[in-house]
Amino acid sequence: MPTTTVELTHGPSAVQLRVDQEVDIRRLLPSITAPTVVLVSNHDQIIPPAAQRAVAAAIPHARYRDVDAGHAYPFEDSAEFTSNIVDFVRASG
Numbered sequence: 503m504p505t506t507t508v509e510l511t512h513g514p515s516a517v518q519l520r521v522d523q524e525v526d527i528r529r530l531l532p533s534i535t536a537p538t539v540v541l542v543s544n545h546d547q548i549i550p551p552a553a554q555r556a557v558a559a560a561i562p563h564a565r566y567r568d569v570d571a572g573h574a575y576p577f578e579d580s581a582e583f584t585s586n587i588v589d590f591v592r593a594s595g
Contacts, residue, residue: 522548531560537594538564541586543571565590 540558542551551568558566567586569575576583 519548527557528560531557532562534561534564537590539586539590540564540566541575541583542566542568543573543575544568545571546573548573 538558538561540554540561542554542558543549544551546554555566558564569579569582569586571578571582
């Protein structure tokens with residue numbers, strides 16, 4: 503998966519950024535059996551959309567949906583985020 507390097511040195515954002523860049527979950531993805539949707543944030547400057555799509559592709563039967571948002575999608579548009587999750591849960595039920 504491609505990564506983007508952003509330099510932050512202090513505070514909670516720096517910690518989160520390090521986690522986003524250093525934790526590699528790829529080997530675990532094929533073992534996910536729960537219904538899964540990956541909301542791909544097309545303007546994410548931390549986790550590129552191609553990397554997000556690769557996560558969805560590695561999870562068996564996962565769905566993905568492109569959204570017009572950045573890295574903090576749930577906070578940028580909480581109503582749309584919630585609607586996407588509710589729609590997914592209803593469709594999976």
